[in-house]
Each structure stands twice: as structure tokens, then as C-alpha cells.
Amino acid sequence: xxxxxxxxxxxxxxxxxxxxxxxxxxxxxxxxxxxxxxxxxxxxxxxxxxxxxxxxxxxxxxxxxxxxxxxxxxxxxxxxxxxxxxxxxxxxxxxxxxxxxxxxxxxx
Amino acid sequence: xxxxxxxxxxxxxxxxxxxxxxxxxxxxxxxxxxxxxxxxxxxxxxxxxxxxxxxxxxxxxxxxxxxxxxxxxxxxxxxxxxxxxxxxxxxxxxxxxxxxxxxxxxxxxxxxxxxxxxxxx
Numbered sequence: 001x002x003x004x005x006x007x008x009x010x011x012x013x014x015x016x017x018x019x020x021x022x023x024x025x026x027x028x029x030x031x032x033x034x035x036x037x038x039x040x041x042x043x044x045x046x047x048x049x050x051x052x053x054x055x056x057x058x059x060x061x062x063x064x065x066x067x068x069x070x071x072x073x074x075x076x077x078x079x080x081x082x083x084x085x086x087x088x089x090x091x092x093x094x095x096x097x098x099x100x101x102x103x104x105x106x107x108x
Numbered sequence: 109x110x111x112x113x114x115x116x117x118x119x120x121x122x123x124x125x126x127x128x129x130x131x132x133x134x135x136x137x138x139x140x141x142x143x144x145x146x147x148x149x150x151x152x153x154x155x156x157x158x159x160x161x162x163x164x165x166x167x168x169x170x171x172x173x174x175x176x177x178x179x180x181x182x183x184x185x186x187x188x189x190x191x192x193x194x195x196x197x198x199x200x201x202x203x204x205x206x207x208x209x210x211x212x213x214x215x216x217x218x219x220x221x222x223x224x225x226x227x228x229x
Contacts, residue, residue: 034215036153043203043219044145044153050213087153091214095141095158095167102152 002026002090006100012108017078021103023071023088032092035064035073038102039084047086048073083107110134110218112204117223120194124227130187130204130220138162138182141207143216144189146200146225154200157189158207172198194227201225 003026013019023033031051038044046055048064051071061076075082088100116128128144144156157168157178166178177190187204201224205216 032213034213036216038147038153043221044205044216045219046215046217049215049217050211053210055217085152089153089155089215094214095160095165096169097143097155097158097214099145099153099155 002029002093002098004088004090004098004100006086006088006103008103009101010104010106012106013078014108015078015080017108019075019078019105021073021086021088021105023066023073023100025069025071025090025092028068029090029092031067032090032094033064033066033071034089034091035062036087036089037082037084038087044087078105080107110206112206112218112220114202114204114220114223117202117225119226119228120191121229122195122227124194125190125192126194126225128189128191128202128204128223128225132185132187132204132206135206137180137185141214142180142187143205143207144178144187145203145205145216145219146198147203147222148197148200151200156202159187191225194225196227199225199227 033051035048036044052064111133113131143158159178175193179188201222203222204220206218
């Protein structure tokens, strides 16, 4: 099974900060990597698919990069609405998927 | 507009059963893989099961194999999750999600609001 490990598990930042969240796969997954944002009581929201493609309607301050085993999600300038939990997900082993454990982004 | 609306959650006893439903609208339901993802209290997202467009191919996370069954009715534009032999660790919010695969990479692009399943005596 492919394991996904995110770091950090939690992060405190301020509005306007640049934030980077990393995700590491236990084996090479090419660019079969997606990122989601999840707020309490809400449906998860797709941000990035195929490692670096921005989902329609998602602000351009979100970007993704990486391939094989190492990936990053970058928020270039944090906005108040960005405080949430972020998850990476591998879809290399389709149709069986794995999420990372999540990174909780909190206000400093 | 794509809409996914889950129902059927509630309280069940350990060893009991529940059937979740997901009503889809706003897209060609029969053209998509569909899946269930859950979030236990204080935990992260966990993929549970997927089903192919015509319902023939199905996949499950190891922890629910033999207990849960995913199915669909394309005529009714509905997805189901039959949950048997429920355990306390199945307590979670269960989300229905639509799968797409742009550039051959699958991902969940639309999600429902979730339905809460609580397993407790």
C-alpha cells in the first residue's frame, strides 16, 4: 500500500504569509497527486490535481509542484478564508486511494 | 450545477447495519466513477470505496472489506453504501464524491456535505 506523509501536521501563520505544505509518498507516484482543503462542517474542496494543475475557480495564490515521491502545496499570500485543514491524496494506485494525515493551518 | 446529497446516517449499534444513499444531480451520473470517503471524529479523511460507471468494478479499503458494499442505480442517479457488522471505529462523517480523471489522473472534484454515522450501544 502507498503511504502518504504530510508535514507539518499543524502550522500557525499570519494573513499575508507564504505557506508551504509538503507531502511525501512511500513510493513513486509520478504526478498522481491531488490536494484538498477541508473546513469543519463543510464538504472537502479540490484545489490542485495532477500535482500542479489548478482546479477551476481556485484562487491563483494556491499552487502545487513535485513528482515521484515529493510534493508541495504553496499558498503565496494567506487570506483569512484559507485557514483550514489541507490533505494530499494519491491516485496512482487507482481505484484505491490514500490521503495524507492532514495539515491544520491555524491563525497565529 | 453538480449536487451530491447524502442521507441515511444515524445511530447504529455495534454489529448493526445502515445503508447510506447519495442522490446526484447536475451531471451525467452514469459517466463517472463514484466514491465514499469518511472522516472519523478528530481524524483525517479516509477513502472507503469506489465503484465503476456500470457498477461492475468495486474497490474497498481493507478495514471495510467483507462488511461494506458499494452499489449504484444509474437510472435513479443514486449511489449507495451498505454497511454491515458495524464497529465503533466506523463512526464518522461519510462523504459521497464524484471522480473525474483529467490528464489520466483521477481525483474527486465534487463532494456532498456528508452524513454522520455513529456506532454506539
